Amino acid sequence: MANWRVNLFVLWFGQFLVMAGMTMITPFLPLYLQQLGLHDPHQVATWAGFIFAGNFVTSFIFQPIWGGLADRYGRKMMLLRSGFGMAVVMTLMGFATGPWHLFILRMLNGTISGFLPAAVALISTNTPKDRIGFAMGTLQSGSMAGAILGPFLGGLMAEWIGYQYIFYITGVLLFAASLLVLFLVKETFDTAAAAKKPKQSLAEAFLALKHIPQLPSLYTVTFLIQFSLMSTMPLIPLFVQELHGQGEFLAFYAGLVGSVTGFSNMIASPLLGKLSDRIGPEKILGVCLVGAAIATIPQAFVLNVWQLFAARFFLGLFMGGLLPTVNSLIRKYTPNGMESRSYSFNTSFLSLGNMIGPVVGGFISGILTIQQLFLISSVLLFANSYWVYYTLVVKNKSAVAGK
Structure with a gap:
C-alpha cells in the first residue's frame, strides 16, 4: 500500500x-x-x-x-x-x-x-x-x-x-x-531546509499569509460556516421537545436529530472530495454552501420530528463538502513550508465560530424563535456562498486578466 x-x-x-x-x-x-x-x-x-x-x-x-x-x-x-x-x-x-x-x-x-x-x-x-x-x-x-x-x-x-x-x-x-x-505514519519532511528558513513570530506569519488574498477569505468562510451552523445547535433538543412533546423517547429523538447530520456528512465527504479532484474545490464549496443554505430553510417549517430528521439529513449531505474543500483550497494557496501554520490559523477561526455561534444563538433565542434562527442561518450561508464566488472566482479572474 x-x-x-x-x-x-x-x-x-x-x-x-x-x-x-x-x-x-x-x-x-x-x-x-x-x-x-x-x-x-x-x-x-x-x-x-x-x-x-x-x-x-x-x-x-x-x-x-x-x-x-x-x-x-x-x-x-x-x-x-x-x-x-x-x-x-x-x-x-x-x-x-x-x-x-x-x-x-x-x-x-x-x-x-x-x-x-x-x-x-x-x-x-x-x-x-x-x-x-x-x-x-x-x-x-x-x-x-x-x-x-x-x-x-x-x-x-x-x-x-x-x-x-x-x-x-x-x-x-x-x-x-x-x-x-x-510506528506507521511516514512523513516526507526536510528538517534541514526548514531549519534554514528565518524564524517568524505569530504576527509575522499571519501578515505573510494575509498578503495571499484567498487565505483570509477562506478563514472567514470557515468562521461563517461554523457560526451559522452552530448558532442553532444548542436549541435543537428544545425544538425537538416542542415538536414531540413530553412523551416517551424524547431523549432518543433529540439524540437522533442531533447526530443525523453527522451520518450524512460522513457519507458525503469522501464522495464530494473525490468529485472536487475532478471539477475543482471552488465549485464544490460554492455549490455546497448554496445547498446548505437551501437545506436549512425547511427546518423552519417542519411540523414533526421526522420532517426535522429528513431536513437535517439533507443538510448533512452538503455539509460534507464544506470544510474538506476549504482545507483543499488552503493547501492550494499556501506557500510550501507554511502549511501547518496556515491550517492552524484556520482551526483558530473554526474554534472561534464554535465559541461565538452557540453564545449568539442562545442570546438571540430570547428575542427570536428557533424557526427564525434557521432562516438567519440560511441567509448567512447564502452570503457566504457569494463571498466565495467573489473572492475565489471573480478576484482570481481579475488577477489573471491583470497579468
Whole structure:
C-alpha cells in the first residue's frame, strides 16, 4: 500500500478517536458535575458551559503556535505531542474531585491539542495533488464518525461502568492511536531546509499569509460556516421537545436529530472530495454552501420530528463538502513550508465560530424563535456562498486578466 494511503488510514482512525474522546463526555458532564458535589441546577449549567468553552478558548490561542513549530520540526512530531499529551490529560480528568479540576484540565487539553490540524497538514503535504480532495474528504469522515459515535458511546459506558472509567478508557485509546502514528505514519519532511528558513513570530506569519488574498477569505468562510451552523445547535433538543412533546423517547429523538447530520456528512465527504479532484474545490464549496443554505430553510417549517430528521439529513449531505474543500483550497494557496501554520490559523477561526455561534444563538433565542434562527442561518450561508464566488472566482479572474 502506498505511504499516503497508510497515512490516511492511520490518521482517519486517529481523527475518529480524538473526536470521540472529545465528545464522549457530552451526554453525562452535568451528571458528573453533580457527582462531584454540585446540586444547584444553575451552578451545574454554568460550570458545564465554562468547562466546554475552556477547551475552545485555549485551542483558539495556541493552534497557530503549534502550527509554526510543525512547519519547522515536522507535522508527525506535533501529532505525537498532541496525541500523547491529550491521552495523559484525559486520564487525569478521571481523577478530578471538583469542577475546577475539570475546567483547568479542559483548558490544558485545548492548549496541547492540535492533532486535527497537524493531521490535515501532514496528509495535504504527503498526498499526490490529484488525490488531495479525496484524502481531505476521507479524513473529515473520520472526524465526523468520532463526533457522532462519541456521545453515543459515552452515554452507554456511563450506564455500564460509571463516569470516571470513561476518561481512563479514552486516555488508553488516545495513547494507542498515538502509538499507531509513531510506528506507521511516514512523513516526507526536510528538517534541514526548514531549519534554514528565518524564524517568524505569530504576527509575522499571519501578515505573510494575509498578503495571499484567498487565505483570509477562506478563514472567514470557515468562521461563517461554523457560526451559522452552530448558532442553532444548542436549541435543537428544545425544538425537538416542542415538536414531540413530553412523551416517551424524547431523549432518543433529540439524540437522533442531533447526530443525523453527522451520518450524512460522513457519507458525503469522501464522495464530494473525490468529485472536487475532478471539477475543482471552488465549485464544490460554492455549490455546497448554496445547498446548505437551501437545506436549512425547511427546518423552519417542519411540523414533526421526522420532517426535522429528513431536513437535517439533507443538510448533512452538503455539509460534507464544506470544510474538506476549504482545507483543499488552503493547501492550494499556501506557500510550501507554511502549511501547518496556515491550517492552524484556520482551526483558530473554526474554534472561534464554535465559541461565538452557540453564545449568539442562545442570546438571540430570547428575542427570536428557533424557526427564525434557521432562516438567519440560511441567509448567512447564502452570503457566504457569494463571498466565495467573489473572492475565489471573480478576484482570481481579475488577477489573471491583470497579468
